[in-house]
Amino acid sequence: MKIKLLNKFIGNNIQKELIMKKGIKICTIGGGSSYTPELIEGFINRYKELPVEEIWLVDIKAGEEKLNIVGNLAKRMVEKSGLPIKINLTLNRLEALKDADFVTTQFRVGLLDARIKDERIPLKYGVLGQETNGAGGLFNGLRTIPVILDICKDMEKLCPDAWLINFTNPVGMVTEAILKYSNIKKIIGLCNIPIGMEKSTAKLLGVEKNRIRIKFGGLNHMVFGLNVYLDGEDCTELAIEKLCESLDQPTMQNIAAVPWDPEFLRGLKILPCSYQRYYYMTPEMLNKQLKEFEDGTTRAETVKKIEAELFELYRDLELKEKPALLEKRGGAYYSDAACNLINSIYNNKCDIQAVNTKNNGSITSLPYDCAIEVSSIITKDGPKPISIGELPIQVRGLVQQIKSFEIVGAKAAVTGDYNTALVAMTINPLIQSQVKSKGILDEMLESHKEYLPQFNAR
Numbered sequence: 001m002k003i004k005l006l007n008k009f010i011g012n013n014i015q016k017e018l019i020m021k022k023g024i025k026i027c028t029i030g031g032g033s034s035y036t037p038e039l040i041e042g043f044i045n046r047y048k049e050l051p052v053e054e055i056w057l058v059d060i061k062a063g064e065e066k067l068n069i070v071g072n073l074a075k076r077m078v079e080k081s082g083l084p085i086k087i088n089l090t091l092n093r094l095e096a097l098k099d100a101d102f103v104t105t106q107f108r109v110g111l112l113d114a115r116i117k118d119e120r121i122p123l124k125y126g127v128l129g130q131e132t133n134g135a136g137g138l139f140n141g142l143r144t145i146p147v148i149l150d151i152c153k154d155m156e157k158l159c160p161d162a163w164l165i166n167f168t169n170p171v172g173m174v175t176e177a178i179l180k181y182s183n184i185k186k187i188i189g190l191c192n193i194p195i196g197m198e199k200s201t202a203k204l205l206g207v208e209k210n211r212i213r214i215k216f217g218g219l220n221h222m223v224f225g226l227n228v229y230l231d232g233e234d235c236t237e238l239a240i241e242k243l244c245e246s247l248d249q250p251t252m253q254n255i256a257a258v259p260w261d262p263e264f265l266r267g268l269k270i271l272p273c274s275y276q277r278y279y280y281m282t283p284e285m286l287n288k289q290l291k292e293f294e295d296g297t298t299r300a301e302t303v304k305k306i307e308a309e310l311f312e313l314y315r316d317l318e319l320k321e322k323p324a325l326l327e328k329r330g331g332a333y334y335s336d337a338a339c340n341l342i343n344s345i346y347n348n349k350c351d352i353q354a355v356n357t358k359n360n361g362s363i364t365s366l367p368y369d370c371a372i373e374v375s376s377i378i379t380k381d382g383p384k385p386i387s388i389g390e391l392p393i394q395v396r397g398l399v400q401q402i403k404s405f406e407i408v409g410a411k412a413a414v415t416g417d418y419n420t421a422l423v424a425m426t427i428n429p430l431i432q433s434q435v436k437s438k439g440i441l442d443e444m445l446e447s448h449k450e451y452l453p454q455f456n457a458r
Contacts, residue, residue: 023053024346027100027159029093029151030107030168031057032067034310035335037322039104040074042339044081050343056088056096062111064091066311073314080320093154100159102342105151105166106335109143110451112307115300117447123293124443125436128286131300132170132221133278134430135440138409141173142421143451145181145413148174152182163345163382165190165338166356170406172220175356175371177410188383189356190341191220191373192333193252193273200250201228201271204242205235214271216354216375217363217388222279222402223354223373224395225271226388240265250274253327254299256288268394279398279429344378352376357383365390366403401429416454418445 028039036057043052057074059067071089078085090096097103108115118136119129130136148168155162166174167190175189194216202209207230215227228239243249244262251257251274258281260272278285292298306325313323337353344351352375359372362385366372376383391399405428412421418441425437445455 023051024101025054025056025099026052026342027056027058027096027103027162029058029096029103029105030063031089032059032063032065032070033106034066034070034307034314034326035106036070037073037077037314038326038333038335039106039338040077040087041322042336043085044077044083046339046343047081047083047085050339050346052085054086054088056090056100058090058093058096059107061091067091069311069314073319076317076320077322093151094158097151097154097158097162100155100162102345103151103155103159103162103164104338105148105164105168107144107147107168108140109147110448112300112304114143114448114451115140116298116304117444119289119298119300120293121444121447122431122440123289123298125440126286126290127436127440128278128282128430129289129293129298130278130430132172133275134428135425135437135444137170137173138405138412138421138425138428139444139448141170141177141406141409142413142455143448144168144170144174145177145410146454148178149182149414152178152184156183162186163188163342165341167191167335167338170220171356172222172371172373172402173406173409173413175220176406177413179358179369179371180410181414186382187357188341189220189371189373190337191223191354191356192337193221193223193275194354194373194375195333195337196250196252197225197271197273201225201239201243203250204246205230205239213352214354214375215386215388216373217391218373218395218399219371219402219406220356220373221273221275222399223273224276224391225273226392228271236270239271240269243271251277254303256285258284258288270392270395282430341378345380345382348380350377350379352386353378353383355383357385360385362386363388363391365396365400367407370403370407398429401427413454416452416456418455421445421455 057071075087115131122129122135128134163186171189171191178187198212202212211231213229214225216223217226218224228236244265255274354375356373359370362374374385376385408424412424
């Protein structure tokens with residue numbers, strides 16, 4: 001009897017050990033993205049902690065050429081590393097999803113030509129054009145949400161236990177839609193803004209990044225640094241003062257560095273993110289965009305040129321690492337953030353990262369079940385949002401307005417209802433004009449009709 005129990009005990013332990021040693025399968029939808037080399041680099045660098053066995057890069061027919069170019073670079077990177085990671089390239093999403101442990105999404109419906117329309121059409125009406133904010137952000141969401149919900153349905157059948165790590169924009173609205181309109185519960189939205197803010201704050205304070213932690217609260221591209229900690233001590237006032245004094249105020253590659261007014265920052269008392277320039281300096285940002293509109297140098301058009309240069313580099317058979325040019329893309333560090341997040345979930349690290357997740361009462365001034373961006377403890381069971389309570393009164397109303405835009409926009413994407421889409425656009429603080437909203441909505445529905453079948457019945 002004792003021998004049988006001992007054998008059973010040993011057998012169970014061996015089985016557990018085999019499960020723990022099982023290689024990880026990653027499925028990356030939008031595998032032909034120019035960001036993929038950063039993703040591959042991230043998995044290579046973390047291999048000792050995160051034993052990735054298979055990476056499936058999947059794309060659509062229109063992205064096949066880019067998939068092959070970037071996929072072959074990925075294979076060269078892995079070969080150079082000497083690690084036993086298998087890179088698979090496919091146009092078959094179902095094959096890529098089957099038994100995946102983690103699914104990352106990094107696609108753009110309509111590719112960069114759609115982004116160019118998202119930016120240029122609103123500017124024709126004297127309204128800011130941007131891929132995740134305002135009218136452009138809405139239409140990006142209208143095109144993207146039906147596709148990501150289809151991916152979620154496939155995941156339910158093929159990899160029901162997998163985590164979905166989404167950094168397809170607009171991350172906030174997409175995460176909102178998945179939480180409300182799919183059965184997927186293991187969903188985390190990811191953005192590079194918090195990482196960038198911690199990096200830039202560390203630079204302002206003249207310290208290493210690992211000594212800085214910022215407590216974040218808000219929404220995707222509408223997040224605030226509520227508290228800044230240096231070696232665990234609150235130094236928020238010092239960080240704000242350093243930002244006020246800086247002659248080279250940090251911003252993202254894709255956002256014009258219009259300087260913040262020091263008196264405004266001191267009055268705000270928390271750190272804004274770069275995207276909030278669109279809301280606090282609307283006329284100044286619009287004027288810059290209108291000049292770019294006239295010159296044919298909108299951010300989307302610039303990115304298209306950068307991407308063409310990147311893929312020329314990627315073609316080089318001697319290239320076996322991520323090129324420095326990739327950091328000129330506005331989404332630099334997205335992929336590395338994804339690898340870091342996956343590592344923390346897999347190893348139950350319980351470290352703190354800013355992610356887009358279900359509120360669950362963390363921010364009491366927003367709906368309990370909505371998507372928020374917040375500092376969270378990352379566990380094997382996913383993110384546990386840190387309690388924020390009420391957002392500071394000076395930013396609370398703006399955040400609530402953007403959240404209502406995301407909720408109504410997600411509903412419009414799912415229903416294909418014209419009236420709902422019109423309301424979503426009109427309540428956005430970058431538009432707030434029924435007349436302009438209707439003109440932009442009608443033109444963009446026509447321009448993007450190939451990717452908006454849910455609206456085509458009207």
